[in-house]
Amino acid sequence: ISNNIIRQVTDVLTGDNHALVGTATERQFISFINKYGKEYSTREEYMHRLGIFAKNMMRAAEHQALDPTAVHGVTQFSDLSEEEFEARFLGVQGGKSGTLLGGGGEAPVLDVKD
C-alpha cells in the first residue's frame, strides 16, 4: 500500500512559495525590489513577500478589469498584504459609520444652478 501513496513534492502543501522561484513573477518581483529599494533580511522573508507580490499581481489584474479607465499594476505597496497596507498606510477612524459630523455642523446649501 505504501508504494501507492503519492508524495507531495510541490509547495502547495507547505505554502512556502517555492513554485514561484524562477518564474516571470519572480523576475517582476526582483525588478520591483530594485525599483523601490526593498530589502528583506532573510530568505524566508523574501519568499513570503514573493508570495504576497504574486497575489497582488492577481489583485492588480482584477482591479484593471473592474477599473478599465485607470492603469493598475506594480506599486511600492505590491509586497504588502491588504491587511498590512490598511494598517500602515490608511488611517481614517470610524469610517464604517459613514459621515461623522463632529462639532462643525453642516455648511449651508449654495446655489449651483447654471
Place this chain on the structure above:
Amino acid sequence: LPESFDWREKGAVTPVKMQGSCGSCWAFSTTGSIEGANFIATGKLINLSEQQLVDCDHTCDATDKRACNDGCSGGLMTNAYEYLIKAGGIQEEEAYPYTGKPGECKFSPEKIAVRVTNFTNIPGDEQQIAARLVHHGPLAVGLNAVFMQTYIGGVSCPLICGKKFLNHGVLLVGYGAKGFSILRLGNRPYWIIKNSWGEKWGEDGYYRLCRGHNMCGMSSMVSAVMTKTS
C-alpha cells in the same frame, strides 16, 4: 462654476508629502485643507505640521466616542479641527517636522503659524462639493482606498467600489471635465485628489477619481476649515 478647476495652478497646494509607514493620512488631509484656507485668506502658502497632530491630538468625535485621533493608528479630520480650535492653531512643518512615528507632544503655542476658528461638513452632493471647492479652497475628504494600492494612473472609475467603508483621508484640490472613460462612453468628469504617499505613487502623488457617482464614498465625508488672519 468653471468646467475645470485646479487649486495647484493657483498656488494653494504644497508639494506632495509622504506619510511613511504610519496611518496618519487624516493629519495630512487636515493640514492640506488648512494650508489652502490660509493661502486664500492671506495669499501665503505655509507648509504646516502633521507631526503636531500625530503627537498632540487625541480628540474623540462628538457623536462617536470610539472614533478618536490616535497618531499612526488613525484619526478623523473633524476631530483634528476640534483639537486645533482648542489648542489655538498649528505650527509650521519646519518648526515641528514630520518623523512618521508617534512621540511626545512638543507643541509650542508661541510658534503657531495658522489659527483655526471653525469648520463645516459639506453636504454629500457633488455639485455642492464643487461649489465649495471653488469658493472656499481645497477640501478634506474621506474615501474607500481599496483601488489605490494598485493604482498607477488614469481616471479611476471602478464598476464596484464600497461607498460606506471610508478608510483613507485625502485632499480634494480640483476637478476636470474630460477624463476618457471607455466603459462609460466618452469623456467623463473627474476629481483631482492629493494623496500623502509621496510623488512616486500615482500621477506624481495625485489620484484622479470619477466625478458624479459618490465614487468610493468620496462625497460622504467632506469638510472645510476656517482660519483666522492676524
